[in-house]
Amino acid sequence: MTARIGVVTFPGSLDDRDAQRAVRVSGAEPVALWHGDADLHGVDAVVLPGGFSYGDYLRCGAIARFAPVMQNVIDAAGDGLPVLGICNGFQILCESHLLPGALIRNDVRRFVCRDQWLRIENTDTAWTTQYATGQEILVPLKNGEGGYVADESTLDRLEGEGRVVARYLHDNPNGSYRDIAGISNERGNVVGLMPHPEHAVETLTGPTTDGLGFFASILHGLVSA
Amino acid sequence: MNLHTTDTVKHAESTPDVGQPYAELGLKGDEYARIREILGRRPTSAELAMYSVMWSEHCSYKSSKVHLRQFGDKVPAEAADVLLVGIGENAGVVDVGHGLAVTFKIESHNHPSYVEPYQGAATGVGGIVRDILSMGARPVAVMDPLRFGTADTADTMRVLPGVVAGIGGYGNCLGLPNIGGEVVFDESYNGNPLVNALCVGVMPHDRIQTAHASGVGNLVILFGARTGGDGIGGVSVLASETFDEGGPSKRPSVQVGDPFAEKVLIEACQELFAQRLVIGIQDLGGAGISCATSELASNGDGGMHVWLDRVPLRDHTLAPEEILMSESQERMCAVVEPTQLAGFLDVCEKWDVEATVIGEVIEGGRLTIDWHGERIVDVPPRTVAHEGPVYNRPMVRPADQDALQADEPTAQRLPRPATPAELRATVLTMAASPNLASKAWVTDQYDRYVLGNTVLAQPEDSGVVRIDEETGLGVAVSTDGNGRWCRLDPYLGAQLVLAEAYRNVATTGAKPLAVSDCLNFGSPEDPEVMWQFAEAVRGLADGCQELGTPVTGGNVSFYNQTGETAILPTPVVGVLGVIDDVERRTPMSFADDGDTILLVGDTSDEFGGSEWAHVVHGHLGGRPPKVDFARERQLAEILVAGSRDGMVSAAHDISTGGLVQTLIEMALRSSRGARVFLPDDIDPFVALFSESGGRVVVTVPRSEEVRFADMCIARHVPVTRIGVVDGSSLDVQSLFDIPLAELRMASEATIPQLFDHDATAPAS
Numbered sequence: 001m002t003a004r005i006g007v008v009t010f011p012g013s014l015d016d017r018d019a020q021r022a023v024r025v026s027g028a029e030p031v032a033l034w035h036g037d038a039d040l041h042g043v044d045a046v047v048l049p050g051g052f053s054y055g056d057y058l059r060c061g062a063i064a065r066f067a068p069v070m071q072n073v074i075d076a077a078g079d080g081l082p083v084l085g086i087c088n089g090f091q092i093l094c095e096s097h098l099l100p101g102a103l104i105r106n107d108v109r110r111f112v113c114r115d116q117w118l119r120i121e122n123t124d125t126a127w128t129t130q131y132a133t134g135q136e137i138l139v140p141l142k143n144g145e146g147g148y149v150a151d152e153s154t155l156d157r158l159e160g161e162g163r164v165v166a167r168y169l170h171d172n173p174n175g176s177y178r179d180i181a182g183i184s185n186e187r188g189n190v191v192g193l194m195p196h197p198e199h200a201v202e203t204l205t206g207p208t209t210d211g212l213g214f215f216a217s218i219l220h221g222l223v224s225a
Numbered sequence: 226m227n228l229h230t231t232d233t234v235k236h237a238e239s240t241p242d243v244g245q246p247y248a249e250l251g252l253k254g255d256e257y258a259r260i261r262e263i264l265g266r267r268p269t270s271a272e273l274a275m276y277s278v279m280w281s282e283h284c285s286y287k288s289s290k291v292h293l294r295q296f297g298d299k300v301p302a303e304a305a306d307v308l309l310v311g312i313g314e315n316a317g318v319v320d321v322g323h324g325l326a327v328t329f330k331i332e333s334h335n336h337p338s339y340v341e342p343y344q345g346a347a348t349g350v351g352g353i354v355r356d357i358l359s360m361g362a363r364p365v366a367v368m369d370p371l372r373f374g375t376a377d378t379a380d381t382m383r384v385l386p387g388v389v390a391g392i393g394g395y396g397n398c399l400g401l402p403n404i405g406g407e408v409v410f411d412e413s414y415n416g417n418p419l420v421n422a423l424c425v426g427v428m429p430h431d432r433i434q435t436a437h438a439s440g441v442g443n444l445v446i447l448f449g450a451r452t453g454g455d456g457i458g459g460v461s462v463l464a465s466e467t468f469d470e471g472g473p474s475k476r477p478s479v480q481v482g483d484p485f486a487e488k489v490l491i492e493a494c495q496e497l498f499a500q501r502l503v504i505g506i507q508d509l510g511g512a513g514i515s516c517a518t519s520e521l522a523s524n525g526d527g528g529m530h531v532w533l534d535r536v537p538l539r540d541h542t543l544a545p546e547e548i549l550m551s552e553s554q555e556r557m558c559a560v561v562e563p564t565q566l567a568g569f570l571d572v573c574e575k576w577d578v579e580a581t582v583i584g585e586v587i588e589g590g591r592l593t594i595d596w597h598g599e600r601i602v603d604v605p606p607r608t609v610a611h612e613g614p615v616y617n618r619p620m621v622r623p624a625d626q627d628a629l630q631a632d633e634p635t636a637q638r639l640p641r642p643a644t645p646a647e648l649r650a651t652v653l654t655m656a657a658s659p660n661l662a663s664k665a666w667v668t669d670q671y672d673r674y675v676l677g678n679t680v681l682a683q684p685e686d687s688g689v690v691r692i693d694e695e696t697g698l699g700v701a702v703s704t705d706g707n708g709r710w711c712r713l714d715p716y717l718g719a720q721l722v723l724a725e726a727y728r729n730v731a732t733t734g735a736k737p738l739a740v741s742d743c744l745n746f747g748s749p750e751d752p753e754v755m756w757q758f759a760e761a762v763r764g765l766a767d768g769c770q771e772l773g774t775p776v777t778g779g780n781v782s783f784y785n786q787t788g789e790t791a792i793l794p795t796p797v798v799g800v801l802g803v804i805d806d807v808e809r810r811t812p813m814s815f816a817d818d819g820d821t822i823l824l825v826g827d828t829s830d831e832f833g834g835s836e837w838a839h840v841v842h843g844h845l846g847g848r849p850p851k852v853d854f855a856r857e858r859q860l861a862e863i864l865v866a867g868s869r870d871g872m873v874s875a876a877h878d879i880s881t882g883g884l885v886q887t888l889i890e891m892a893l894r895s896s897r898g899a900r901v902f903l904p905d906d907i908d909p910f911v912a913l914f915s916e917s918g919g920r921v922v923v924t925v926p927r928s929e930e931v932r933f934a935d936m937c938i939a940r941h942v943p944v945t946r947i948g949v950v951d952g953s954s955l956d957v958q959s960l961f962d963i964p965l966a967e968l969r970m971a972s973e974a975t976i977p978q979l980f981d982h983d984a985t986a987p988a989s
Binding site: 011012014015017018021050051052054055056057110111112113114140142144196198199204205206 | 390393394397398399400483484485486488489492576577668669670671672673674675676677678679680691694807808
């Protein structure tokens with residue numbers, strides 16, 4: 001039996017079908033979850049995809065955190081369910097306080113879409129076991145509010161506990177503090193990532209297949225569990 | 226409470242002599258007289274509002290209709306094989322095989338984008354997406370051909386960043402990849418930028434929808450956003466008048482977009498179509514409810530009755546005339562069987578889309594509208610929607626046309642670079658000029674990845690998206706325009722533009738199938754502009770017939786002028802093609818060191834309207850390059866076969882800036898250099914910078930060189946080996962050797978230097 005990975009669709013989610021495709025390409029089974037769902041349909045992991053949930057006319061992710069499905073995600077994450085938030089999903093995880101810090105408007109004050117080099121800093125999270133520490137990967141980045149910020153003590157703690165999952169290489173695209181592209185919670189089951197690994201799963205449509213590792217890590221985790 | 230006194234039909238009958246502000250609403254005296262004749266009385270103020278907006282140039286095509294007929298009269302034989310829906314519906318529909326159909330259309334949002342760049346451009350995207358949606362399709366990609374005034378003027382610096390942010394802000398939030406378009410600068414667009422938008426959608430054949438209201442007793446449902454005061458009169462005021470200095474502010478006429486509302490509308494419509502809950506559907510764009518109800522009724526087999534007071538409002542002080550004219554965005558109108566109503570409302574509720582029954586299909590042929598129990602409209606809908614005025618406007622060849630064409634850019638008239646050092650310097654100057662420089666600063670503000678099916682996007686020759694993951698079936702779309710060529714000869718210029726868009730599609734390995742056009746011109750009341758328009762349409766219609774690619778629809782934008790000065794005549798042409806397996810697509814970037822570089826096609830001394838004459842000499846004169854459609858068709862066959870058979874490793878069209886610009890773009894895209902040997906029998910300057918049509922640079926692995934050359938020879942298309950992919954510079958033997966880093970600096974610095982100050986967009 002393969003891993004069943006749920007992908008939540010909020011009204012305004014945009015990369016939900018792309019995340020489902022990435023799950024499928026990695027060999028797992030995608031399960032569509034709806035923002036109004038009262039339970040998680042027994043999935044083995046959850047992806048909160050990119051987009052503009054509910055339009056994001058307030059702070060990004062600020063409304064989505066109150067969606068019925070999110071209470072289940074928050075509870076399950078507390079019990080160790082792997083949760084990956086990509087872009088808007090990362091914003092929702094921060095608004096839900098599953099991850100510390102916040103994402104603010106890019107320092108360049110423009111939406112940025114480009115292929116971005118990242119360095120994987122932590123391979124112990126549920127979503128990164130299939131990478132090598134220090135591995136450099138190239139995946140698409142596309143956001144308007146992707147600047148990761150937190151106070152100095154939080155940043156120090158994240159660094160000290162090895163919870164910086166990925167860092168921007170070469171040119172920081174959005175002003176994120178300490179070049180942070182992704183972080184995890186203490187337990188390592190919840191990961192937030194601003195770039196889009198689900199758009200790097202086929203060479204036909206993405207710059208590389210470097211993004212597959214995030215999804216393959218869940219498969220691997222289940223097999224070895 | 227509404228304090229407005231309702232002008233009912235009864236009141237109109239009893240007060241025939243009341244003066245009406247038809248002139249302020251843009252109607253001519255004889256047009257107003259015709260309305261009175263149709264109705265047998267004076268129109269009510271609501272009827273006057275409807276007629277005025279539907280008979281505006283923008284909605285009625287009254288000046289262009291007599292010319293646009295050629296697209297139907299000269300339809301190519303191939304049309305029967307590919308067209309499922311032709312001109313007249315919201316967008317044309319093309320059969321691409323495997324039971325799938327593709328719809329695409331290009332439209333203008335020029336005037337609103339000048340008044341309020343962010344919202345104007347944003348709602349331009351929203352409008353064209355709803356056109357595609359209303360055909361029953363899922364929108365899958367957008368692209369935006371943009372034209373601005375001189376790059377380094379304050380006005381362009383105001384307009385461009387707002388337009389780009391608006392397109393990104395709306396399209397990115399809608400989740401549609403932006404896969405192509407253009408950014409062009411020319412003095413003639415100062416004060417009249419052209420913001421065109423194209424959308425492509427895909428659907429199974431059996432989901433194609435049309436805008437018609439039939440079946441007595443069926444319900445008319447308005448769904449989507451609420452109706453507000455935005456865009457009231459936008460169509461007749463903004464799109465049909467010229468900007469005059471010192472005129473009143475027209476800002477309130479621009480609509481404000483809500484991309485989230487449109488995103489849920491798209492998803493709701495997909496479910497409505499899948500569950501077959503819709504009889505007929507129409508989007509609300511220009512002319513709002515006036516347009517949707519009159520067009521649905523006019524295309525149907527009965528009449529329609531509307532309870533206008535049931536329309537959900539954002540602003541309760543709106544008068545009925547304003548509700549009829551409002552251009553509030555993100556609204557659709559559907560005709561639904563009563564038994565399907567519950568299912569329809571369920572889908573809308575799932576997506577939190579407000580849906581309201583505002584009317585029903587009735588016996589007889591009238592469109593009647595009530596406001597709180599009183600009849601305010603009673604008209605034959607065809608007279609509103611389809612039987613508006615038609616003008617055969619006077620045309621005259623511009624007085625300066627002969628002198629312009631006689632001013633050929635000969636070597637005597639315009640000094641040419643001759644020495645290696647002069648040629649090298651010219652290459653760099655050209656590469657850094659605004660029209661040729663990299664547009665990444667613009668296109669990196671657009672999401673090209675979303676939906677996960679983008680195979681090629683800008684700056685590639687055409688955008689290519691996969692539409693079937695099982696088979697790899699895909700479509701390619703390219704847009705092109707060239708106002709300078711069209712100014713020199715609108716007939717030939719339009720044909721050259723068509724040929725280039727067609728070639729761009731073939732260059733990526735797709736077979737060109739169909740055309741959509743956006744015709745941007747000055748005032749039709751100026752006989753010289755009208756002549757340009759007529760010539761361009763004639764050129765396009767003839768060209769489409771020769772290429773076998775029917776025109777499926779499009780849009781006309783007149784009155785792009787300030788005072789007496791019109792823009793360059795600028796037909797923008799979109800060509801759609803199909804590619805059986807997107808894995809076979811041909812990209813523009815050099816693939817491997819050692820690949821052979823081939824020049825396919827003939828080069829002549831053709832500099833009329835060229836970028837070189839423009840950049841170096843500020844000159845516009847002579848004649849545009851020749852056009853040879855038979856050659857274009859052969860070339861397309863070669864490119865498609867070369868892609869399908871795996872012979873070609875890269876290909877890139879030669880157009881603005883000539884061969885050297887094509888090579889620079891291929892090299893920079895791949896970070897691979899090239900050693901180039903120019904043919905001996907041609908002047909190096911001409912070889913490098915001429916803009917002769919029908920040419921493409923192709924690279925092939927050495928093992929495929931003979932096979933590819935044989936294929937060209939068999940079709941009598943000249944092919945010349947001009948170099949090899951190698952190194953990290955553009956090394957044109959015995960002339961110059963420019964490192965890629967130097968070329969990259971020239972190409973990539975210009976646009977950010979001009980526009981990279983703090984963005985003016987609202988947060989998104």
